[in-house]
Amino acid sequence: MNKTRKLIIAGNWKMNKTVAEALDLVRGLKIELSTVKEVDIVVCPPFTALGEVSKAILDSNLRLGAQNMSEHNVGAYTGEITAVMLKEFSVRYVILGHSERRQYQRESNELIAKKALAAHNAALKPIVCVGETLAEREANRTQEILDTQVRGSLAGLTNDQMVETIIAYEPVWAIGTGKTATTEQAQEAHAFIRGLLGKSFDETVARRVRIQYGGSVKPSNARELMSQPDVDGALVGGASLETRSFAEIIKNSI
Numbered sequence: 041m042n043k044t045r046k047l048i049i050a051g052n053w054k055m056n057k058t059v060a061e062a063l064d065l066v067r068g069l070k071i072e073l074s075t076v077k078e079v080d081i082v083v084c085p086p087f088t089a090l091g092e093v094s095k096a097i098l099d100s101n102l103r104l105g106a107q108n109m110s111e112h113n114v115g116a117y118t119g120e121i122t123a124v125m126l127k128e129f130s131v132r133y134v135i136l137g138h139s140e141r142r143q144y145q146r147e148s149n150e151l152i153a154k155k156a157l158a159a160h161n162a163a164l165k166p167i168v169c170v171g172e173t174l175a176e177r178e179a180n181r182t183q184e185i186l187d188t189q190v191r192g193s194l195a196g197l198t199n200d201q202m203v204e205t206i207i208a209y210e211p212v213w214a215i216g217t218g219k220t221a222t223t224e225q226a227q228e229a230h231a232f233i234r235g236l237l238g239k240s241f242d243e244t245v246a247r248r249v250r251i252q253y254g255g256s257v258k259p260s261n262a263r264e265l266m267s268q269p270d271v272d273g274a275l276v277g278g279a280s281l282e283t284r285s286f287a288e289i290i291k292n293s294i
């Protein structure tokens with residue numbers, strides 16, 4: 041596939057996998073994907089499996105991501121984890137502002153922007169999630185929502201930091217529902233987001249930022265989605281929990 045931006049496909053395991061199950065999965069992925077060079081491959085286990093998975097993928101082309109982190113650097117924040125703590129496990133990416141956290145933990149754009157800055161300060165690459173709900177899409181508010189989320193969640197980043205940030209467009213109605221956005225819907229949203237980056241940062245930044253699609257990505261729809269000009273990868277939930285389906289998504293995307 042001829043794109044100037046390298047594809048990045050990440051598995052968001054969410055609240056799944058014990059350490060033993062996590063190791064099973066990455067051992068399989070290492071074998072299946074050992075020859076893949078065209079895609080940045082990232083696995084995002086729960087915190088409890090980061091240490092063991094980190095060791096297991098040391099000698100491979102798999103990279104490690106976390107699913108959340110604190111906006112603070114240290115201190116009395118019970119239950120929280122800092123960017124530096126993630127770095128101890130060689131974590132390189134961190135998912136921020138996933139719609140599940142926006143919904144269940146009430147994360148705001150402002151908070152997500154603080155986390156994105158804290159991630160960059162520790163040289164972690166944030167994967168910042170945005171996306172509209174079904175009600176918002178049906179009310180023709182998709183662009184307005186994306187505009188607010190993109191500007192708000194990326195506020196305060198420098199151009200250099202923005203280039204090292206990944207955006208994941210995840211329409212909430214497509215997450216875990218089996219309903220994928222059509223390729224046209226995905227491309228339209230991605231192009232719109234890239235246009236926003238052009239205005240908030242500049243055209244060079246906009247051209248360089250990778251925008252992933254997320255929401256019921258499967259082996260059968262990956263190729264068509266990835267072939268869209270502004271789709272630069274995927275953030276995969278359910279289908280990233282099994283070696284075969286995650287490996288097929290990646291192979292089908294090349």
Ligand code: 13P
Pocket residue numbers: 052138210214215216217218254255256257275276277278279
């Ligand atoms: P599914 O692939 O299970 O729809 O989840 C998408 C997602 O939320 C990835 O972050």
